[in-house]
Amino acid sequence: MSNQRVVELSVLDEPVVPCCPPLTERPLTAEEAERTAQMFKALGDPVRLRLFSLVASHAGGEACVCDISDVGVSQPTVSHHLKKLKDAGLLSSERRGTWVYYRVEPGVLAAMGQLLGAAAR
Template sequence: MPNAKVLPVRATDAAPCCPPLTERPLTAEEAERAAVMFKALGDPVRLRLFSLVASHEGGEACVCDISDVGVSQPTVSHHLKKLKEAGLLTSERRGTWVYYRVEPSVLAAMGRILASAPV
């Protein structure tokens, strides 16, 4: 379905998403769900922001701590929004700042998809 709109992946959807690629071919639905996550990370700025949040002490980062990625603040906000829509990040407003956290279940799902079969 080339014109079908792909809905954002929620963290609860992503956890059981897909088997390892070496286990069996993905179904069309599994491939669409995985593609949403990987597409969001296909942009270098988004990948860098995702990495900054994931590696930040305590597993969450204030937007004020991760905004220096070589693009304007509105562009940072745009990329963080795309990561949230893909189900890769959650956020919480605390006062004037927004704190981002990587969904552990999403990391596990992505890792599982890319896991190789035991040798």
């Protein structure tokens, strides 16, 4: 039995599934690298990273789009960036009346931390 830790990442609206160990434990396979790169690509835009941070840090773990739209771009651009974050499996959303509420997918922050964390020595 292996002591290898596995990171969970959700990509492209798939449920969170085991992905890969911390980067310091072994090289990523081509498939692991592809899935992980999609997540980082989504977070590679400053507006998307800010939106992700706004949702992740919002009280109660979810944020109404009306509370996070003031990021210096138009509403259609905010919607585009939120869609990119959803497509990468980083956020989920729920419509309630006229507003859409966003939440960080369960396990994403822990998985990102584990992936980037140094292996315990």
